[in-house]
Amino acid sequence: MTQDAQQQAPQQEVDVVVVGAGFAGLHALHELRGRGLSVRVLEAGHGVGGTWYWNRYPGARCDVESTDYQFSFSEDLVREWRWSERYPRQEELLRYLDHVADRFDLRRDISLGRRVVSAVLEEEDVTWTVATEQGERWRARWLIMATGCLSVPRLPLVPGLEDFRGDWYHTASWPADGVDFTGERVAVVGTGSSGIQSIPLIAEQAAGLLVLQRTANYSVPAFNHELGEEELERLQQDFAARREFTRSSALGLAAPADPRSALAVSEEERRTQYETRWRMGGLPMIGAFADLMVDRAANETAAAFFHDKIRAKVDDPETAEKLLPRGYPWGAKRVCVDSGYYETFNRSDVTLIDLNEQPLRGITPRGVLVGETEHEVDAIVFATGFDAMTGALMAIDIRGRDGRSLRQAWSAGPKTYLGLAVAGFPGLFTVTGPGSPSVLSNMVVSIEQHVEWIADAISWSRERGTEVFEATQEAQEAWVEHVNAVADSTLFTEANSWYLGANVPGKPRVFMPYAGGVGAYRQKCDEVAAAGYEGFRAVPAPGAERRRADRSAPVVA
């Protein structure tokens, strides 16, 4: 739809427009509606669920335990929903979010199949006009971007894909009715989290699998299992205390982080600790010692432990060497969680190609061209990740004060106050935005904290009749400085990771999430609120006086 046509489209009005119907959008709708606000959720997908609607690739599951990766806002919901596995599959997570939408009667305020293309501020009365590709316009004082940190899939710039005669897929926009690779030769490009989850299952089905690896990643086994009645009962009973703990933890996880330095214990003790954490399965490994992400020597002990594990799992020493992550600190790229990833390379029908030795030069009609060799395949799977954290926001033409766009404001990298608000964009909030713990945490815990904080801020503002609610430039600058200082004190900045935007050519290299921890961050947000939203300007809209005068003026016939 053209811009002119969009401007002429009929306009509807609500208190709040929320963009996105994943965990964040659904929770925002429920919370704000409960406070008496009218809300419209606009979602590009044809179903709710966000991440779990789009990512239907084989092996897709969360790597935070089900009991921690669920909403806590309703005790009844927690009691009613019976998770079947420690790490549930995509299908179950989507079923859960569909259930939430039905259980709380959310669907009547959600418009599916609506892609937001622009959001423009009218400064006089400080309202946003939000336009969709489908030709609707919504006006609202408050605009909540629940667009997701990992919702814009990224394809590598490899020439020739349009000429490929087989089928190709991206893990993050997988066909809803699945893909059958039986009897096919398949290439998987990418060995991040989605690649690591899908490769073992694709290998089981395909006639042959070629894995194209640019960067080897660290992965911990999930030790996933079904949850029996007794375990489920115990988890449900512990839920409230467990969630309370995650809220003040570093990562939003239930496993306590060990406060010791990896270098302060004997080698034997260190090994025992790593083994214990490894056997716990999944992300608790990250909290094995307190200094793994701040001290290079401590970090190297974790890297060495992982290297030993990989060598022990992979039969062919040459393949094992290729699978060893090198050249960046352990944990500085997202640690993955797998079920049988390394063991997959012991199959005779699976081949690993290290793209550092021979680059992926292009796609041919019959397959992939790696170095000088054409490998014929029937299908290609791109597990090449996302334009993380800013991708979905930058895809929308968001215009704040003086018509300045968010793209301009963030041309040198994202700048926010608390990852929640942007100076010059009054009334706009970002859920798990850059500058908040977001992707460095259990995101459901972080989403809940943000949604509740935003809802409180809106309620506070409405009670005072302060229609402008805007981060100040000074508060934003101070926060950005703090976020950068914290990042610089860690090893995170030493990897070419998507946390830094390094996977997207031309994207500014800025470490985007806040590395100071979920608990410390929450405390800061609470302090800001308790101090009357310190760092925000909250005043009546410039046109408010005039509108009030207009309303009270006598009507002259």
Ligand SMILES: Cc1cc2nc3c(=O)[nH]c(=O)nc-3n(C[C@H](O)[C@H](O)[C@H](O)COP(=O)(O)OP(=O)(O)OC[C@H]3O[C@@H](n4cnc5c(N)ncnc54)[C@H](O)[C@@H]3O)c2cc1C
């Ligand atoms: C495969 C995978 C596994 C993951 N596993 C975990 C995990 O184990 N633990 C964890 O904490 N996190 C995990 N994550 C991160 C995950 O994204 C979050 O946990 C959570 O689901 C985010 O919810 P959200 O609502 O913020 O965003 P999303 O679920 O991404 O939802 C955002 C929605 O906004 C919509 N949208 C975006 N732009 C527009 C637009 N312009 N107009 C209209 N709609 C728009 C999208 O279509 C999408 O539906 C995983 C992510 C992926 C991709």
